Amino acid sequence: MSHPSRPPAWTWIPAAGGALFLGVPLVAMALATEWSQFWELITSDSSRAALLLSIKTATASTVVCIVLGVPLALVLSRTQSRLLSSFRPLLLLPLVLPPVVGGMALLATFGRRGLLGQHLETLGFTIAFSTIAVVMAQVFVSLPFLVLTLEGSLRSAGKQFEEIAATLGAGPSTVLFRITLPLVLPGLAAGAILAFARALGEFGATITFAGSLQGVTRTLPLEIYLQRETDPNAAIALSMLLVVLAAVVMYTVHRSQEART
């Protein structure tokens, strides 16, 4: 191939429109931010509590996502079962569901009158209004991101090396830890970071399922939504903080993907 194929020139116009549509609102928000009070606004008691809780819960969610998501991606990508592949879209459904629907589903399952929640209640466990509920809401919406990313890596990595290792006498667990996982490590990292970012931004499922209390369940997005009522400047400052956090995350993913190619 002598020339890489280029898109026709006219595509630049809608492309620029799309880029502006995504970019201008962020610039507008940066312009609307009271930078002179920025530090003060994002370090108030309630802001700090929200930020700390967001980072703690998003980290916990990412760990849970890795523990549950890696095996799930392995099973989905390495098993040729019709039954399993028919379940696949169902597992990825939270990707396209509005998070508030996820919150309702979790409530129907783990709420005090829920399918499992009522039994947990008699055993003395209550999930509602706890930080655990926040983590559950975040895992529900971010797990598919990790599974999807990792599954793609697993498929493109192929089974060649695994099969060779197996013929040389390595057991399945050895193959997994010595061959498969090192091969897809960049994909796993990208998936984990995406899951972390999604967990950090989670709002709908949290407010529906976990409630909202400073330091316990009120994460950064919930704090922003509440501050908007009385202090729009604080809401915008916190939004900028979240934009910066998200930008750092996306940039890291981008870098790790560049490094792969």
Place this chain on the structure above:
Amino acid sequence: MKKFAIFIVAVFALLLGACSTGTGDTNEPEKVEDVNLTVFAAASLKSTFEELGAQFEKDNPGVTVDFNFAGSSDLVAQIQDGAPADVFASADVKNMDKAVAADVVAGEPVLFATNVLQIATPPNNPKKIATFADLAKPDVKLVICAPQVPCGNATVQVAEKAGIKLSPVSEEQSVTDVLGKVRSGEADAGLVYVTDVTSAGDDVLGIEFPESAEVVNEYPIAALKNSKNLKVAQAFAAFIASPEGQKVFKAAGFGQP
């Protein structure tokens, strides 16, 4: 988009007017021109305002009333940003004051209803709540509004007047969120407006408490300066405050100012 829709309606109305004069039929009584009234009202007014809006349309042929129901502070922000509204009905005086201060209100706002807090519990009242003080018991999962929103502000004041420190498991964004948590049984008790208890019917149990009378939420209404049909807007505001309107509010559990 909304502006464009109003523009289309206006053009249509003009064309219609031109047609009727064009035919030269002058025997018909003077027909009121088609008027589209947009009312911005607090979320807690939804059912009552929809009922009264339908009545107003019936009484005034040619007038259509459209509603935008949301939190009062959101509505004020939208009006200040130039949203096309003819009438504003707020769930508290504070937000109406904001609108007055922003110089968007025509004339004086009128109070037309009041609301007080009530305790809501699941129908079986699992924690046997009977008084306001019971809400502070450690094993009661209490849900209230966040202090930043009007119902939360009222809750803070009532608790202060009663001298009781509440420790809720959650401070929700709106009164309907509190009601939702009580309805689903997640919360043992919640503090909502008496009208919310009325609208929830058998889904929740309402418990009155004397301290609620200390903090009465007042609802003001006013026509807005930017209205293209100020007279109709003022007529609607007057209708809401009229004895006919009062009957509807009373039935919904509202008090009279």
